[in-house]
Amino acid sequence: MDASESPSAVFHRSLHTNPIPIIGASGNYLHLSTGGKLLDATGGAAVSCLGHGNKRVKEAIISQLDVVSYVHSATFATEAAEKLARELVESTNGEMSRAYIVSSGSEAMEAALKLARQHFLESNPPQPRRTRFIARHESYHGTTLGALSVSGHKARRAPYEPMLLPNMSRVSACNAYRGMIEGETEAGYVDRLAKELDEEFRRLGPENVCAFVAEPIVGAALGCVPAVRGYFKAVRTVCDKYGALLILDEVMCGMGRTGTMHAWQSPLIDVIPDIQTIGKGLGGGYAPVAGVLISRKVTDTLFGGTGAFAHGQTYQGHPVSCRAALEVVRTINEEKLVDNVAAMGLKMEELLKQLVLPLPHVGDVRGKGLFWGIEFVKDKTTKEPFDPKENVAMDIHEKGLSGPHNITLYPGNGTVDGKVGDHILVAPAYNVTADVVELIVQKTAAVIKEYFEQSRE
Structure with a gap:
């Protein structure tokens, strides 16, 4: 879409595409204008530490x-x-x-x-x-x-x-x-x-x-x-x-x-x-x-x-x-949420290393608490990164936003030297439960698996 034809008056980060409209948010979910919802596994850029709609705040x-x-x-x-x-x-x-x-x-x-x-x-x-x-x-x-x-x-x-x-x-x-x-x-x-x-x-x-x-x-x-x-x-x-x-x-x-x-x-x-x-x-x-x-x-x-x-x-x-x-x-x-972060972080680490790290093209899983990164590589043995033109992290992020996954995964690049290398972040709210941690990791694994299976067909 030409920028002059855009219905938005906002100077968005991209002038060619408009961001996804959010009409509401509660707990761990963002609600879409289409009637669907996204599991917010990142809190934006690791921001929404109490989730959305906290009554006290x-x-x-x-x-x-x-x-x-x-x-x-x-x-x-x-x-x-x-x-x-x-x-x-x-x-x-x-x-x-x-x-x-x-x-x-x-x-x-x-x-x-x-x-x-x-x-x-x-x-x-x-x-x-x-x-x-x-x-x-x-x-x-x-x-x-x-x-x-x-x-x-x-x-x-x-x-x-x-x-x-x-x-x-x-x-x-x-x-x-x-x-x-x-x-x-x-x-x-x-x-x-x-x-x-x-x-x-x-x-x-x-x-x-x-x-x-x-x-x-x-x-x-x-x-x-x-x-x-x-x-x-x-x-x-x-x-x-x-x-x-x-x-x-x-x-x-x-x-x-x-x-x-x-x-x-x-x-x-x-x-x-x-x-x-x-x-x-x-x-x-x-x-x-x-x-x-x-x-x-x-x-x-x-x-x-x-x-x-x-x-x-x-x-x-x-x-x-x-x-x-x-x-x-x-x-x-x-609410002793720092203790919950530590406990749920251990669970997230265990599940990420069990379900995500063994996947093809996942080079490394690292982090602490509820702050985890997943690095993608072309070759797990040599740690060779993907060509930036392949847009791996951003494409995985966009696939996560689509059905049936409906999850936010925060993308990043320049992981290796500031120019090449791809990763995503997972950083849920501090009051997340064990069930939601499991759901986040399962969905993350499914997104990554589907992306690389389809991109290599």
Whole structure:
């Protein structure tokens, strides 16, 4: 359809096709205008952590509208923002001291980068030369120019490369499936990656590096790849050696998604970041909200310096978004949903490895909690990826949306090097039951099996 003939006035992501109209949603299902429904196995982009239509959150939003819907945060404070920040700080057992609430993960990363820079400008003595950031290949930290600059996903960077910041560099991702050498132990792999990071610090000049940025479990860019045990402790050691900050991006993998409230609280990670970004599961899709959690070290530096963060946004600490997020966090805590994520995650892992991993062209199944990725390969022995022109992940996603499957599967590409490689994500709501987990895995297996059988005929 020609864009000029489209009945939609929305500037959709695709100007050639309109998205599927959704007329309602409840629990684990999206309701279609055609009368059918889709099993929402991904919560959008791992967002709808409480499912759809949660009564508690809806009532909380309405109650906030009766109090105040907006004030400017430079002058005014609200109870909703104060209580949300307190809840978030307490969820870290006091390891983080303040919360800065914004509207999206990209905004959170922009704020985190600026905050890291300001920390060194106001440290005693000041360290103004620290302007460099080190991140990882095949990473994704947001779509705005600063966040995209630190990201390593080549395909997403490509159109804007001439506009991106030059003070970012990258080291290898911790991706055991793709990165470990045959016969290499996890400890050996960690040592090799730590050495690579150390060498990058020395190449740039340690006095020039502001922070190392990484996702504890890489989401959309790599398909739920967790770090191997010991990796982040080694990374923390390198950062501390050279006096740089550690920024952990938990926009997609945090807020209970992987079986602990914060991914860094898992024994697999077991380090405390200096700055942490959160999003998606923070508001559960009920309001646009994200945030930055800030360690006492960084807070104390600014407190002893200018006493202010040289950054601000119109919708910072938006009362309705804060109230929605507060109710989401309270619901997660009161209903012990993080425990359910851990338990249902083990069941999902077992079923995925039993029903999906043995399928032809499934190279790897990986993840944690209710955050799982499935990587597709042309050859399971060599791990050769499909040609991007085959559009494997997107076609599997579209097949899932059709009958008889009627399931959402979140597609991704660039899995191998930012350009080639295909995967899908499965990330259901935290209150999912064992029966629904089984249904999701069965449907996922059926979609994959049917796709490759038909595409190879």
